[in-house]
Amino acid sequence: MIDRYSRPEMANIWSEENKYRAWLEVEILADEAWAELGEIPKEDVALIREKADFDIDRILEIEQETRHDVVAFTRAVSETLGEERKWVHYGLTSTDVVDTAYGYLYKQANDIIRKDLENFTNIIADKAKEHKFTIMMGRTHGVHAEPTTFGLKLATWYSEMKRNIERFEHAAAGVEAGKISGAVGNFANIPPFVEQYVCDKLGIRAQEISTQVLPRDLHAEYFAVLASIATSIERMATEIRGLQKSEQREVEEFFAKGQKGSSAMPHKRNPIGSENMTGLARVIRGHMVTAYENVALWHERDISHSSAERIIAPDTTILIDYMLNRFGNIVKNLTVFPENMIRNMNSTFGLIFSQRAMLTLIEKGMTREQAYDLVQPKTAHSWDNQVDFKPLLEADPEVTSRLTQEEIDEIFNPAYYTKRVDDIFERIGLGD
Incomplete structure (x- = not known):
């Protein structure tokens, strides 16, 4: 993902350094599990834990010859070890390492997204309470319908985000998983104990059954949920864009001193942040489609999903992190014009x-x-x-x-339309 839409904490998770660190940790933990079973000398595993390392440039150099990134990685690691190097990657297939490490990286990313979701939802809750009884025009088909309140509008956002959080927790558990079951998933060359040991140490779930890879329906669901979150943000952003139109001007994105809205028209104050959210949501929905395309692999696996996931895993999580933080600031600093809301409500002659x-x-x-x-x-x-x-x-x-x-x-009393507001707020958990 380009730096423009990347926050450092999330971007660092998907760095090459962190990826290889995750791979190395899976390799070492697998050896520790073998040692627990008495299959590998514990002193050799201790040396591997102490000395095993890698150099990214060396990995890339070896990959030029091997045309295989995991083989290049294991050989680069082996070069940092002595005789104990023979236990590196013992009993494993490449995807045992890659998919399990992915599960660990998803867990790291999800920890950030989980905090983002909580913070964003709290911002919406605060703004909804602030404008609980700020009367405005409700519109259907773009046409004046009946009065509502800006707080009720925001309350629908809050309720939607609560549902998104529930969906996210379920989907996150799906991808925070590992598999160390061998080349076709039958544990022929490695006992299930190794898989459980590694996953427990990483704080992820051992997938109950797999082929050479984790089942990709788990990932399809995960990216669908991230797309749902992005689409929710887009819905909210679209509302702000509509309400900021010059003829309405009921809300307005914060416009900083020195900010420019147009290179040609000095008067312009455009809802660029909300428009940005709309564009990024389109990208994330595209990645969702890619995740669904990755489900139907050949037999026990093919590699068609791999190239796609190298893009969509970092890009989607980085983008959703960016969107939740940027749009949270937009909502928090949103300028609201109650007097314009009343003016517009009165513009259709009662x-x-x-x-x-x-x-x-x-x-x-x-x-x-x-x-x-x-x-x-x-x-x-x-x-x-x-x-x-x-x-x-x-x-x-x-x-x-x-x-x-x-x-x-x-x-003709607008207050009539606010009589159930307290009840509605209570129903969604925003009561006083």
Whole structure:
């Protein structure tokens, strides 16, 4: 992943140095397990633990000849050892090392993502509580519907992220796994004890059954969940982009002193952070498709997944880490304009209260059809002629014969639409 979208902590996990360190740890732990079984001298394993090392340049040099990265790695490591070198990679196949190390690297990445998710969700919760009763226009199909609150809008984000966290925990457990079961997964040359020992030491799960590789449906699910998280962020970002349009300006991304919005138009303040999230979500969804393509390998394995995973594993985790942190800051520092929300809500001449008018007339004895057919022509007249809806009701004898002025006034009270906000917040765990 390019540096522009990489945070150092996550990027370091996927560095060549850390990858080879993980490979080496798997190799050493496997030897320790053999020693526990009495198959390898413990003094040799102690020497391997003390002396085994690698030089990346040397690995790459050997790979030029072997055309095999794991063989190059084991030979480079062996060069740092004495007679005990014969136990390096003993009983293992390449993917025993690579897939188990991947599981360990995923665990490291997931620890960061887990913290990111918690922090991001808490930011949304705080902003939702802050604007719990900030009344604004609810829109369906892009058209004014009925009043809601900005806090309720954010509360849907909070609830969605809670679901994402649940999905993530399940999917993360799937990829935080290892396998050391040999060339076709039947433990022919290595006992299951070695696999369990190594995985326990690494803090990952021993996969219950495998071929030469871990089953890739686990990884497909994992990347699908990361894509779901990215898509959730995109949904939120799209909302900010819509609300920041000049004719609405209900919210605005923080615009720093000295920041420029356009090389040509000095007045511009664009929602570039939210637009950035939209673009990165597209990349992550593309990686999800690649992960699904990696599931159908030939027989007990082929290597078609390997090249793809070298890209999608680091890139997707690095991007989701970046997105959660950057968009968290956008939400935290979001500028909200309640007065513009009220202005926009009032811009449609009170038409947003049409359902309340209809329901009130039904409560006063009209059939639903009668009430609907009375209200709808008045809403059409209001919109077509750009006049207020309320006086049209007040001028209709059919309405005034059933409703008092106080009852008509109450129809147009925006606070009516906030009466269940506390209950909704309580239902999703944001109650006081």
